[in-house]
Amino acid sequence: MTEVLLKELSKSDIDWIISTGRRKEIAPGTILMQEKKALDALHILLDGILKVTVSEPEQNPLARAFAVMEDIEPLGREIARLSSGEVVGEIPFISNRSTTTTVSAVEKSLVISIPQQQLATKLQQDVGFAARFYRAIAIIFSDRLQGVINQLGRKNFGKSQPVRDVLCVLGELHDSDIDWLMAAGIPEKIAANTVLIHQGGAVDALYILLNGTMSLSISDDERNPLARAFAAIEGNEILGREIGRLSKGEIIGETPFIDGRLPLANVKAIEDCLVLSISRQKLAAKLQQDMGFASRFYRAIATLLSHRLQGMYTQLSYGRQVYSRSQPLDEMVEYEDELELNVLDRIAFAGKRFDWMQGKLTNYSV
Structure with a gap:
């Protein structure tokens, strides 16, 4: 590292x-x-x-x-x-x-x-220092995530927390950043069974899943990455084991924006989905030209990866307190999925932002 x-x-x-x-x-x-x-x-x-x-x-x-x-x-x-x-x-x-x-x-x-x-x-x-620091942290988290994924093996690690991803991102960005994403992004309908991202293939955009459910899977194909990529381009069926599900609010395809690595999993629509697609070229140019935006974006991605990493660590831990609807909350107990009070206001604000974005884009038709 x-x-x-x-x-x-x-x-x-x-x-x-x-x-x-x-x-x-x-x-x-x-x-x-x-x-x-x-x-x-x-x-x-x-x-x-x-x-x-x-x-x-x-x-x-x-x-x-x-x-x-x-x-x-x-x-x-x-x-x-x-x-x-x-x-x-x-x-x-x-x-x-x-x-x-x-x-x-x-x-x-x-x-x-x-x-x-x-x-x-x-x-x-120092926004320049902040942008470089948060990008480095995001890369380090990405590497740790891959290590945990490898350690979990065939275990399903993709337990989804709907809308949490996008709230991590929107909670860190300014209104002007949101306006830019809305202006630069294109709403796209993804038909059921369409593969949005191929394992080991090029990623053309950052996606925010606005509606629908997608599957995250890892290919068991023993062929080299180049052969798999050409098979995907030719439309051959992708075989793999599902390791998670993505739902409304998930951020998809962020890896190339932090370290340039090819995606480690396939992302496939289970049902008809709606995404906001932000071109990789446009986003890369924005990150280079606007250090303030870059610092906030990389901090948001680092926060997102941190939450995913902590979630995986929780699955590796055996002694966690988990809240059940059948039991009352205990003020003296900290639960695995509990949000701290000092972040609830930011989460609520980010939730309103997402609802606004979703309302603007959900009625989109091809």
């Missing part, structure tokens, strides 16, 4: 990080980030190995609470390892959710730590 930061950040960005951050060696077992505990700095791993763990069911909530208070590393299931160039503690800069994982040192490691307040101020005052 080292190359991500070196590629995405400018020399002046790196100089600022070096002058602002504090280098420190951490011993094996040291906890850099603990589940549900407040973070006060962003850590960049310069050398060494960190591990990411999620809670095991044997640890009851009271035991976890005392472990946090006493800075004791909780027992947990290891789900990932982080190497040079990875970041830890980025959640406060892109999301109001609490952390769902614990990160600790596997071996003697070297990190540079940037105080949260100083980084937050830099992100507010």
Whole structure:
């Protein structure tokens, strides 16, 4: 991951990080980030190995609470390892959710730590730095997502949270950004059984799913990516296993805008769908020409990927509290799908924006 930061950040960005951050060696077992505990700095791993763990069911909530208070590393299931160039503690800069994982040192490691307040101020005052920083975070999250997908294997990880995706995006953008998306985008009807995105194929646009349901699947075809791409162009049936469903409000095709990689899955309409299609060329030009828009867009995508990643981590964790309609809410319990109060206003506002967009575009006819 080292190359991500070196590629995405400018020399002046790196100089600022070096002058602002504090280098420190951490011993094996040291906890850099603990589940549900407040973070006060962003850590960049310069050398060494960190591990990411999620809670095991044997640890009851009271035991976890005392472990946090006493800075004791909780027992947990290891789900990932982080190497040079990875970041830890980025959640406060892109999301109001609490952390769902614990990160600790596997071996003697070297990190540079940037105080949260100083980084937050830099992100507010320097839109160019913000755009590059959020893009780098989005790329790192994209890589982590792929690692979790590979780890989950055949498990269905696409448990949809309708409208959440677009609310993450619309909640971060300005009214002028929304106006631009509406002006630049084209409403398109996607007929049932149409493949919108081919695994390993080119992506021509960013899509917002306004109505309908789509299937997310991974091809089991052993042929090389080029052969699969030509098979798709020729209209041959795509065989694959479904790993998720996409519903109203989902963002589709964002990967090429953050790291240029080809899509890792097929996206196919299950029923007649309506999408807002924003041309890749138009969006790329906008991101290059408008640093303010770029900073907000990449922050929104990083937030979106963070939510997806945290959702997958939750599926790998066994001790989560889940709300059921048959039971009353307990004020002392934090539920897996619970939204924090301080983000409800933004979510409500973003919901109104989406309703407005949907109302403008739903009546579109070819």
